[in-house]
Amino acid sequence: MLVADGWWQSLFSSIAAIAAILPGAGVPAVPLAPQAPTRAARSDGWAGSWAAAVTEADKTGVSATGVANTTLRQVAHLSVGGGSVRVRFSNRFGTRPLVIGRTTVAPRRAALAGTPTVELLQLVPLTFGGRGSTTIPVGAEAVSDAVALPVAEDSDLVVSTYFPQPTGPLTQHPAGCATAFSADGDQTGSGGAPYRKVAGTARYVVDGVDVRGDAEGSVVLFGDSITDGASSPIDKNLRYPDQLADLLLTRGFGALNIGIAGNRLLANGGTSGEAALGRFDRDVIRWPGVRSVVILEGINDIRISRGSIPATQLINAHRQLISRAHAAGLKAYGATLTPYWASDQYTVGGEVARQALNHWIRTSGEYDGFVDFERAVRDPKAPLQLLAAYDSGDHLHPNTAGFTAMARAVNLDLITR
Incomplete structure (x- = not known):
């Protein structure tokens, strides 16, 4: 273990204290601005087959x-x-x-x-x-x-x-x-x-x-650089959404990678894209045949704020994304944030927020289900960090083997139901 026993106990005491209030009504949801809900596009036999989220x-x-x-x-x-x-x-x-x-x-x-x-x-x-x-x-x-x-x-x-x-x-x-x-x-x-x-x-x-054929529909993979494929080899199509796309073909579903490197839930970032809350409708709901979305967002809010952003604020942002997906007739699946121990901008406060958000994603029942990416790529002997075999070298982004583990961690029955 890489941390002192006292520090470890203090960290998890803090996590437990926050987690205790998360599943129930103790965390008020941020109200949505009144607006007509955007509905997912009718497919008419069309399905999104490839996509890229755009920035300035x-x-x-x-x-x-x-x-x-x-x-x-x-x-x-x-x-x-x-x-x-x-x-x-x-x-x-x-x-x-x-x-x-x-x-x-x-x-x-x-x-x-x-x-x-x-x-x-x-x-x-x-x-x-x-x-x-x-x-x-x-x-x-x-x-x-x-x-x-x-x-x-x-x-x-x-x-x-x-x-x-x-x-x-x-x-x-x-x-x-x-x-x-x-x-x-x-x-x-x-x-x-x-x-x-x-x-x-x-x-x-x-x-x-868009492709017109016999596809059952499409799944949107929404997120930041880990979804976008940072560290993935060029022209090899080995990002986690690429590898998941190959698995989804067995169910007749397309996969759309809507990750943007550096993207955040709550803040615009220039070439890191509009905040997830701002781009969600355009980047998720408008695709023909879209049936569900997997959301992996929040680690950049945690890192860039140096751990000062409270988990409750991240949870409320996720709640808004869930609400908008449901209003459009889509299933929404939360993805747990992967470890970032020893990476740039790591903080104890950020770790507390990450663990608390992950606890809420797993236990609150507000998502239609969850994908446990953290469990898929963490080191079982040192669970705050990526398994060395899955670490691209920066202790934040998984490598190709890590992306394989992420793709295989997705329950296909869940996200295509």
């Missing part, structure tokens, strides 16, 4: 400068397959109307991951209201027309988008764990030769792919 642009790089007379080629790794697809494009954080020129999509197997290569005969153009281009107002999204295009489950869809005019700062997903490519001019109908790698792993503008 960085201070430097492609998202900051934008592009002009440039084609961006990006890869979406699909969960469920089907016979038709449509693609979603976001200008949520743009500063000017975004002109999208010609766009093509092409299916391919994952063997070509990390490359811009496609088969020319498989490239299919997208349209928007029957037109080959569209303009997206600031703060808005565009969804392409459906195109008949068979795509396999657990496969790549390559999306090539030509931006003919200066875009200004681009709406992005900063840590996409995938390589993007760019080429001068309109190269939407070209193979891989004209393209070069874009620095970093961000995704730009493209934020969702």
Whole structure:
């Protein structure tokens, strides 16, 4: 054990004192602002197959400068397959109307991951209201027309988008764990030769792919960097949501990774995204065929506040997310926060808050069920820390083996019922 006996006893006395008040009515819920509840989108045979939560642009790089007379080629790794697809494009954080020129999509197997290569005969153009281009107002999204295009489950869809005019700062997903490519001019109908790698792993503008087929629906995985896949190898699709997606295919369900690195429940964070309370409806409820959401949020509120944020405040935020999911007709499942002993910004007060929140998630009954990620990845001999075999090295983020343990800890019967 890495802690002194007296410190250990003091910590768990504090945890027990807080936990004692959590399951019942002793913690008042924060009232929701009166508003018409958002309802989950009707599926009409459609299901979300891939998604990325978006943020504002960085201070430097492609998202900051934008592009002009440039084609961006990006890869979406699909969960469920089907016979038709449509693609979603976001200008949520743009500063000017975004002109999208010609766009093509092409299916391919994952063997070509990390490359811009496609088969020319498989490239299919997208349209928007029957037109080959569209303009997206600031703060808005565009969804392409459906195109008949068979795509396999657990496969790549390559999306090539030509931006003919200066875009200004681009709406992005900063840590996409995938390589993007760019080429001068309109190269939407070209193979891989004209393209070069874009620095970093961000995704730009493209934020969702819907597939029409036989899927039962989709599950949203909502969270921060652990959901987003920090430490996961690039272009390998080994984040916990990726691995869970493979398991969910056995039940006919898609999986949508809506994690953002650095995201918090209660505070906006620039490229760490809007607060979970602010982005929940847009990032969870709007997807077609969504049936449930797994929520793993709160560790960054704890860390950044240096443990000063009370567990009751985190619990009330979770209660709001539960209420909004239920109002939309979705099941909501809480995920226990994983250990962060010895990581940057670790504090005793933060540990107390983490343990208290986890106790509430497990015992309150307010969620429709819970996923015990803490138990899946902690060291059974030193339960305040990650098991060494699952530690990426920063004592906060699990590695690939840890992500495997997380995916396997999810009760598929529970989240697809």
